[in-house]
Amino acid sequence: GENVEQHPSTLSVQEGDSAVIKCTYSDSASNYFPWYKQELGKRPQLIIDIRSNVGEKKDQRIAVTLNKTAKHFSLHITETQPEDSAVYFCAGTDQAGTALIFGKGTTLSVSS
């Protein structure tokens, strides 16, 4: 089945810096790659996603890039702010293309 690996597990940046989180996936048939943000004590929420027919997608300060050949995708956050501090999860689809399989998460800390 699908295996999604996420790095790094923790990331600390200064306010205003950029942050990059990388994920790799194993199933070449996967075609949907979302990113979820989970603030402390809250439920995960979708922040951005990308499909396999697109190489890059942006939404204000966040962007996601996809390299299908290398089977990896990345989340980029520019001009980080303290409210970006959270756990970020990447995900890929299972072999049947039905369920989402999540990475282990990255804890991002933005200090001011």
Next chain:
Amino acid sequence: NAGVTQTPKFQVLKTGQSMTLQCAQDMNHEYMSWYRQDPGMGLRLIHYSVGAGITDQGEVPNGYNVSRSTTEDFPLRLLSAAPSQTSVYFCASSYSSGGGGEKLFFGSGTQLSVL
């Protein structure tokens, strides 16, 4: 709309006890799923359902049962609780399928402790 509602929010069980975690959604979503979240392990898929009467196993199904008799409800049953099942459990739903490009809506979670 209430979205995805999970009950209870907190539960303490003794080893060997059974219980059911409830999940209900009022968005007419066909797809529903259960995840468990443990420190350093991310969100791991337990079971999922693509519609009433249809369920399938995820990554970590052992020790858990599910059924889907209605579109709205997707309960998760712990048959004989073990300390290894101490975790935070999230129910999530989407319109058609979680992997098909649909946004997942999560419930607020159930924190379960098994002593």
